Amino acid sequence: MRIGELATRAGVSVRSLRYYEEQGLLISTRSPSGQRHYTDGEVERVQLIQRLYAAGLSSRTIAEVLPCVDSxxxxxxxxxFERLVQERDRISRHIDELLRARDALDRVVDVNRAHRAQLTPR
Amino acid sequence: MRIGELATRAGVSVRSLRYYEEQGLLISTRSPSGQRHYTDGEVERVQLIQRLYAAGLSSRTIAEVLPCVDSxxxxxxxxxFERLVQERDRISRHIDELLRARDALDRVVDVNRAHRAQLTPR
DNA sequence: CTAAGACCTGACATTGACGTCAGAGGCAAG
DNA sequence: CTTGCCTCTGACGTCAATGTCAGGTCTTAG
Known part of the structure; x- marks a missing residue:
């Protein structure tokens, strides 16, 4: 498939796919005219990349750990491999941080709900 | 206390504190000469702000929900209030996303460990 | 009083993952 | 062959939190 279809199927922009290739995260075969072609399998690869970006990994870090995924x-x-484990741990710490932030917001929500219930009974 | 001490105690840079004030997240009283002064209570306020930044809220969003914290x-x-709840939910979704990313990395780690154990027995 | 160090404002620099635009070529349908 | 859509490269724009620098003022220890 060509780049537009991959973009649609993976849910990212064409620009992003070109950027991923530039960063060494994605490889494409080129038609004689220079257009990029991809196999079906690339869809999930792109989705994995997106997931790693969403988890806070940088392009450089993703490029560093992808070899462990590929082979x-x-x-x-x-x-x-060490980087891989290290990033896994960083994500765990990030999750903890988010849980604490959510707890903090939950407390604020509760206090506000209480006052709201009081101010507008029924 | 002055800005340097607050920065040290809250674990942020002086630059950040001035930025927070510029964004309406932090208020300071000024000495006649114009220097900022803070009370001890501001330390935890700054820490909350940091926590919210770490949870992915923008300055504007933090400014939007802080009134619920203050009063x-x-x-x-x-x-x-609605924004508050909305951000709480966004954080929950983000946590789910991170859990999935961690699971994905865990699987990669496991597969790699297996091969490593095989290649270097004992 | 004086020197060191903290503080002030204002402004420009940085970083990273994109958006967006320009100018040119490719390709299938009519 | 043309029209319309997709793709190409290259380059500049963006956004947000923060770093950094300049030039000047304040404070405090000695």
Missing amino acids: PSERNSDEA | PSERNSDEA
Whole structure:
């Protein structure tokens, strides 16, 4: 498929796909005229990339860990694997942070609800 | 206390504190010469602000919900309260997203560990 | 009084993942 | 062959929180 279809199916912009390729996250085969072509499998790869971006990984970091995804059967560099584990842990810490933030907001919500119920009984 | 001490105690930069004030998140009393002065209570306010930033709220959004924090006893505008709840839900969705991302990385980690164990037995 | 260090305002710089535009070529349908 | 849509490269724009620098004032220890 060409870039527009991949963009639609993966739910990202064409611009983003070109950017991913520029960052070494995505590879395309080129038609004689230079147009990018992709296989069906790239859809989920793009979705994984999006998920990692959403989890706060940078392009550079994603590029660093993708080898472990692409060829787990080969022994990838220790740095790549270590980075992978490290990012997993960073995400865990981020989740904890978000849970605390949510708790803080929950308390604010509760207090406000209480006052609202009081001010507008029924 | 002056701005430097607040910065140290809250763990942020002086620049950030001035920015928070510019965004209407923080108020300071000024000495005759124009220097900012804060009370001890501002320390936790700054920490809350930091926590909300870390949870992905923008300055504008934080400014929007802070009234509910400052005076839950008054009936704040419905928009403010609604925004509060809305952000809480956004954080919940973000947490779910991070959990999925972590699961994905966990699977990659496991597969890689398996191959590593195999390649370097013991 | 004086020097060091904290503070002031204002302004420009940074970073990263895109948006957007320009100018040119590719491709299928009529 | 033309019309319309997709794609190409390259480049500049954006946004938000913060860093950083300049030039000047304030405060405080000695």
